[in-house]
Amino acid sequence: MKMRLLLLLAGVAGLLTMAGCQADPKPREGWYPQLVQADFVKNYAVVPKVDGVMIIDSRPAARKYDPGHIPTAVNIPDSKFDQMTDKLPKDKTTLLIFYCDGVECILSHKSAFRAEKLGYSKVRVYANGMPDWVAKGQMQSVSGAYIKQLIDDKASVMLVDSRPTRVFDKGAIPTAVNIPDTEFDKHVDKLPKDKATPLIFYCGGLECVLSNKSADKARQLGYTDIKTYPEGYPEWSSTYAGAKPAAAIEAGKEKGTMTVASFEGLMKDNPGALIVVDVRDAKEFAAGNMKGSVNIPINELEKKLDTLPKDKPIVFVCGTGGRSGEAYDIVKLLRADLPAYFLDADIKFNADGTYVIKEHGK
Numbered sequence: 001m002k003m004r005l006l007l008l009l010a011g012v013a014g015l016l017t018m019a020g021c022q023a024d025p026k027p028r029e030g031w032y033p034q035l036v037q038a039d040f041v042k043n044y045a046v047v048p049k050v051d052g053v054m055i056i057d058s059r060p061a062a063r064k065y066d067p068g069h070i071p072t073a074v075n076i077p078d079s080k081f082d083q084m085t086d087k088l089p090k091d092k093t094t095l096l097i098f099y100c101d102g103v104e105c106i107l108s109h110k111s112a113f114r115a116e117k118l119g120y121s122k123v124r125v126y127a128n129g130m131p132d133w134v135a136k137g138q139m140q141s142v143s144g145a146y147i148k149q150l151i152d153d154k155a156s157v158m159l160v161d162s163r164p165t166r167v168f169d170k171g172a173i174p175t176a177v178n179i180p181d182t183e184f185d186k187h188v189d190k191l192p193k194d195k196a197t198p199l200i201f202y203c204g205g206l207e208c209v210l211s212n213k214s215a216d217k218a219r220q221l222g223y224t225d226i227k228t229y230p231e232g233y234p235e236w237s238s239t240y241a242g243a244k245p246a247a248a249i250e251a252g253k254e255k256g257t258m259t260v261a262s263f264e265g266l267m268k269d270n271p272g273a274l275i276v277v278d279v280r281d282a283k284e285f286a287a288g289n290m291k292g293s294v295n296i297p298i299n300e301l302e303k304k305l306d307t308l309p310k311d312k313p314i315v316f317v318c319g320t321g322g323r324s325g326e327a328y329d330i331v332k333l334l335r336a337d338l339p340a341y342f343l344d345a346d347i348k349f350n351a352d353g354t355y356v357i358k359e360h361g362k
Contacts, residue, residue: 025103025127032098032112032125038136041097041126045071045138047230049206054089058100058107059130066146069130070099071139071230072206078107081114092119099126099133139215140227142200147229148240150200151175151272154292157198158191158311160218162210163233173202173236175272177311181210184217190311195222202229202236249313249341256328258315258341260359275314279327284349290317291353298323305335316342319349321360 024037044053055073057065058081065075076084078100088096096115098108112125126132134140150157151174161168161176168178179187181203191199199218201211215226229236250262266273267290276293278285285295296304298318308314314331316324324342331340348356 028103030106030109031127032109032116032123034112034124035127036097036124037126038128038132038138040124041070041099041133042138044095044097045073047072047206047209047212049230052091052093053095053097055097055099056108056111057130058098058111059105061143061145064101064130066143066149068134068140068142068227070133071141071228073099073141075143076111078111081111085118088115088118088120093121095122095124096120097124097126099129102129102131103127105129139212141230142227144229144231144236144240147173147200147236154272157200160191160199160201160211160214161233162201162203162214163208167204171233171237173233174270175312176202179214181214181217184214188221191218191221191223196224198225198227199223200227200229202232205232205234206230208232251341252344254325254344256325256332256340256342257344260343260345260357263315263343264357273312275309275312277308277314277316277327278318279316279323280318284319288349288351288355289353290349290355293317298327301327301330302334305331305338308335308338310338312339314338314340316340317347319347321345 024035027033027035041055044050044055049072055070057069057073057075058078059065059075060077060079061075065073069075074087076087096112098112098115100107108125108127108129112123116123147159150159159173159176161172161178162181163178164180164182165178172178177190179190199215201215201218203210211228211230211232215228218226249266250259251257252259271292276290278289278293278295279298279301280295281297282295289295308331316327318324321342321344325344328340328342331338343357344360346358346360
């Protein structure tokens with residue numbers, strides 16, 4: 001009987017391990033003694049943010065925290081702890097939960113001891129840390145700095161603004177696509193077909209639940225690389241340069257055209273808001289083109305219409321406005337759903353990515 005019970009317990013333990021459950025790690029020398037597990041941490045890694053609690057990521061910023069961390073966590077790298085104590089809460093009864101890169105990482109323990117020495121009375125360490133969090137399939141978040149880098153690098157990622165359109169129109173993070181959470185099911189066609197495409201959802205800050213709700217809906221649709229930016233547009237607009245209205249497009253006199261002034265303004269202040277398609281021949285494009293533009297020669301456009309996105313305005317350009325106007329006509333005939341424009345202007349393209357535009361009639 002005793003042997004059967006032992007075998008049964010061993011079997012249960014094995015099933016738990018296979019299911020991804022981990023036992024509490026055995027304390028090691030140098031560890032902070034007050035340990036917690038993922039089930040404890042996830043109660044506080046939520047939006048709206050819980051008062052009286054701070055989750056602290058003790059890892060380096062750029063390489064670790066920025067591209068993926070526990071939602072609502074603040075970054076105080078252990079190597080800079082003494083210089084960043086101003087980020088700690090004034091109330092020393094606040095629950096502080098430190099974590100880093102798993103059981104082989106000592107950074108969170110070192111920071112926890114430092115916090116205790118400063119007088120904080122409720123200090124805990126999530127020793128299994130980020131590897132365990134990821135293994136359990138919990139949501140990860142990214143920083144504003146990481147998003148800015150993605151935008152600068154023109155990375156293949158979709159940034160989704162879950163706020164209502166009327167709010168989005170007043171100001172949004174550059175390159176963001178607006179899919180209001182309340183209308184998510186109506187706009188799933190805006191999401192990429194490739195469900196491995198990285199998606200980052202954001203909304204109105206640490207009190208806004210819309211981005212989390214939309215992220216969950218995207219996960220249910222089968223998207224596999226989903227993160228959130230909980231601090232959202234409030235942090236972005238106050239911290240990072242370049243937050244502009246989504247696309248302030250001024251239509252030209254001829255149907256389908258965009259004014260040169262509107263185009264140049266967007267290219268200067270918010271280039272990620274547009275998809276610029278150069279319809280000249282490949283040889284012409286190679287000799288000089290607009291930085292960030294893509295080349296689809298006019299005689300190849302019809303075959304490649306399905307590669308054009310629906311989530312951003314598309315602007316066709318060429319040397320004189322002739323081929324770009326023809327591209328617009330093709331799109332409106334075959335893909336009327338695409339938000340397309342063209343420049344009716346003379347454009348000189350330089351090899352260094354610069355250009356000079358002269359609008360016809362001016």
